[in-house]
Amino acid sequence: AAAETDTTGNDKEAGKPLVLGFSQVGAESGWRSANTKSIQESAKEAGYDLKFSDAQQKQENQIKALRSFIQQKVDVIAFSPVVESGWDTVLKEAKDAGIPVVLTDRAVDSKDKSLYVTFIGSDFVEEGRKAGQWLSDQYKDAAEDVNIVELQGTTGSAPANDRKSGFAEVIASNPHLKVVASQTGDFTRAKGKEVMQAFLKSNKNIDVLYAHNDDMALGAIQAIEAAGLKPGVDIKIISVDAVKDGMQAASEGKINFIVECNPLLGPQLMEAAQSIVDGKTLEPRIVTIESTFTSEQAKEVLASRQY
Numbered sequence: 001a002a003a004e005t006d007t008t009g010n011d012k013e014a015g016k017p018l019v020l021g022f023s024q025v026g027a028e029s030g031w032r033s034a035n036t037k038s039i040q041e042s043a044k045e046a047g048y049d050l051k052f053s054d055a056q057q058k059q060e061n062q063i064k065a066l067r068s069f070i071q072q073k074v075d076v077i078a079f080s081p082v083v084e085s086g087w088d089t090v091l092k093e094a095k096d097a098g099i100p101v102v103l104t105d106r107a108v109d110s111k112d113k114s115l116y117v118t119f120i121g122s123d124f125v126e127e128g129r130k131a132g133q134w135l136s137d138q139y140k141d142a143a144e145d146v147n148i149v150e151l152q153g154t155t156g157s158a159p160a161n162d163r164k165s166g167f168a169e170v171i172a173s174n175p176h177l178k179v180v181a182s183q184t185g186d187f188t189r190a191k192g193k194e195v196m197q198a199f200l201k202s203n204k205n206i207d208v209l210y211a212h213n214d215d216m217a218l219g220a221i222q223a224i225e226a227a228g229l230k231p232g233v234d235i236k237i238i239s240v241d242a243v244k245d246g247m248q249a250a251s252e253g254k255i256n257f258i259v260e261c262n263p264l265l266g267p268q269l270m271e272a273a274q275s276i277v278d279g280k281t282l283e284p285r286i287v288t289i290e291s292t293f294t295s296e297q298a299k300e301v302l303a304s305r306q307y
């Protein structure tokens, strides 16, 4: 078969499918499952050869996967970095091998922006701000302190860092809004439940729970109910993602407000990969458009929610 040279410098035989190596964070949440499905289905639809690897929430596994993609000389590498730091060495290895890298969902904190082509995903700081804004509006006339507990996502991950800082930035304008406890629940239901149990033990007057994702909020709801309290009423709950189970809890009034984080990044990723091998120039940042849902709004769209 005739050989063609694409823009990455790789020798590609004409007619061969684009080979995409993708390293996923893990399967820690409903959001992640929807994200994986979107990537796998979109790759299939595009006719790409997808090499998919699950890192089980461990950076070392992701680094191994990226090195294996480099060895296999894939056309494009994409990954959703479990944490923000510590990627420069392996990204440099990919660059030296002439393999372009796309970040999806989560960013890295590398100073050298030439180590990846683009970052496709949400603005997590903005998500945190939206959560904080809703809370500030709810308690704008508060005369007493409002005690907030926070369930953070995976320590060191971009969504945990950014959702925390965006929220803190907005609530800072009201001195009555106080975060009295903040701990990681690792984005999982089990951890969310466990940490909420501990919060309830050591904090008598919790008014609000801010969970960095729906799964932790759903775990926390179990702990709140087991403590004889009504989620959404005795303790107001804000979360992020808007996956089906979260929207179900919101429509039942157990979650008061959800900030959407869109996991359906597959089509944008396939388009970006194709553009790269076609030699087109991409924007360095592709932001996903997202919305928010109150309990009432969740009720309205629940039946049509796909994930």
Ligand code: AHR
Residues within 6 Å of the ligand: 028, 029, 030, 031, 032, 105, 106, 159, 187, 212, 213, 214, 215, 240, 241, 261
């Ligand atoms: O990076 C996106 C976050 O990761 C989602 O909000 C969370 O549910 C997932 O695990």
